[in-house]
Amino acid sequence: MLGNFTYCNPTKLYFGKNALDGLKEELPKYGNNVLLVYGGGSVKKNGIYDKVVKILQENGKAIHEDGGVMPNPTVEKLNEGIARAKAAKADLILAVGGGSVCDYAKALSVSVHCNDDAWDKYFIRFEEPDCDLIPVGCVLTMVGTGSEMNGGSVITNHAQKLKIGHVFGEKVFPKFSVLNPEFTYTLPKYQMVAGIYDIMSHILEQYFSGTDDNTSDYIMEGLLRSLIHSANIAVENPTDYEARSNIMWTATWALNTLVAKGKTTDWMVHMLGQAVGAYTDATHGMTLSAVSLPYYRYILADGLDKFARFAVNVWGVRSEGKTKEQIANDGLQAMEAWMKKIGLVMRISELGANEEMLEGIVKSTLVMDGGYKVFDRNDIRAVLKASL
Ligand code: NZQ
Numbered sequence: 001m002l003g004n005f006t007y008c009n010p011t012k013l014y015f016g017k018n019a020l021d022g023l024k025e026e027l028p029k030y031g032n033n034v035l036l037v038y039g040g041g042s043v044k045k046n047g048i049y050d051k052v053v054k055i056l057q058e059n060g061k062a063i064h065e066d067g068g069v070m071p072n073p074t075v076e077k078l079n080e081g082i083a084r085a086k087a088a089k090a091d092l093i094l095a096v097g098g099g100s101v102c103d104y105a106k107a108l109s110v111s112v113h114c115n116d117d118a119w120d121k122y123f124i125r126f127e128e129p130d131c132d133l134i135p136v137g138c139v140l141t142m143v144g145t146g147s148e149m150n151g152g153s154v155i156t157n158h159a160q161k162l163k164i165g166h167v168f169g170e171k172v173f174p175k176f177s178v179l180n181p182e183f184t185y186t187l188p189k190y191q192m193v194a195g196i197y198d199i200m201s202h203i204l205e206q207y208f209s210g211t212d213d214n215t216s217d218y219i220m221e222g223l224l225r226s227l228i229h230s231a232n233i234a235v236e237n238p239t240d241y242e243a244r245s246n247i248m249w250t251a252t253w254a255l256n257t258l259v260a261k262g263k264t265t266d267w268m269v270h271m272l273g274q275a276v277g278a279y280t281d282a283t284h285g286m287t288l289s290a291v292s293l294p295y296y297r298y299i300l301a302d303g304l305d306k307f308a309r310f311a312v313n314v315w316g317v318r319s320e321g322k323t324k325e326q327i328a329n330d331g332l333q334a335m336e337a338w339m340k341k342i343g344l345v346m347r348i349s350e351l352g353a354n355e356e357m358l359e360g361i362v363k364s365t366l367v368m369d370g371g372y373k374v375f376d377r378n379d380i381r382a383v384l385k386a387s388l
């Protein structure tokens with residue numbers, strides 16, 4: 001049965017080859033000072049930075065730069081950005097980049113006018129913002145996280161060996177996001193497939209939970225089939241617009257809160273992946289792919305019906321003459337074959353994790369209670385060992 005819920009998504013999207021024109025429509029709504037946030041330089045190489053700056057200049061904005069946001073943005077960078085945004089008296093934070101840049105922009109948004117320590121307040125105590133927020137807009141260049149249309153913000157604290165995500169409410173969602181699939185063409189293949197798996201994982205985190213008949217599960221099966229189909233094409237031909245645009249749109253739907261409404265969700269793959277990330281600083285999507293199959297095989301008996309449904313409805317497994325266990329296992333086998341085919345990382349040791357780190361990673365893993373099995377430290381250790 002669907003639980004009760006409220007649904008509102010305030011992010012305005014501009015999608016397609018001319019999506020950047022949306023920025024011209026949005027800019028007049030905000031004050032003069034724009035904090036232009038971007039990553040390690042890809043946007044300068046591929047020309048997206050120049051296009052954005054031109055539009056900002058044409059609209060008479062004062063541009064205050066905040067570049068160098070690293071993948072898996074750190075608390076040190078956040079604190080530096082807070083000071084920069086304060087000095088700039090930023091009226092709008094414009095994030096041009098991937099999930100890291102968008103997440104960082106949201107973390108800045110809630111922190112600049114807040115007197116508390118941002119890390120402690122939002123990522124340790126999980127408080128909601130009680131200060132003025134700076135509006136955020138995104139020009140997305142990397143597909144996967146869904147950060148363009150949600151309140152998620154993930155920050156890494158290397159000193160504390162923690163990578164923590166805070167899922168903020170609607171008022172922290174980007175006010176607008178520009179989604180041009182062509183802006184993702186310059187992504188290295190490793191990043192493209194990591195993003196594809198991040199999308200798959202977001203869907204599975206919300207699919208593998210509950211036993212009721214729920215519309216969201218049917219939507220998610222459709223999203224997964226589209227993703228698998230388009231990923232197969234994009235891996236062969238990265239400039240196939242149809243495939244890249246479908247992947248981009250699927251990413252947004254996978255984590256813009258809609259499919260989670262009225263149902264329980266899991267998120268243990270992300271908790272395991274984030275703990276691995278805190279120790280290795282590895283690419284987010286690859287930390288998820290490396291722990292996923294050991295995790296799903298570990299909990300398969302607890303969610304057997306859903307795993308069998310997944311096998312048939314998503315992977316086209318034939319069920320005749322097979323037990324439910326066989327069907328479910330065949331589904332995970334089909335998923336494994338596909339993951340290997342598109343070039344995903346299948347073990348955390350490939351990301352630099354090792355036996356010595358294991359206990360630390362076990363400790364850093366947060367436990368969620370919405371999936372088919374509520375984990376204790378022994379369960380976490382067993383899955384991580386199987387992922388090594
Ligand atoms: O830094 P630059 O030079 O821009 O290079 C980036 C970066 O090295 C590069 N890149 C991005 N767009 C490109 C490009 N290279 C060439 N051409 C382009 N068009 O790609 C690399 C990865 O970028 P990043 O932003 O780190 O990737 P992603 O979008 O996967 O974001 C990862 C972060 O998002 C968090 C992750 O934990 C991680 O910190 N997540 C955020 C979520 C949310 N907001 O809801 C949910 C996710 O589960 C995830 O946890």
Ligand code: ZN
Binds near residue numbers: 201270
């Ligand atoms: Zn993710």
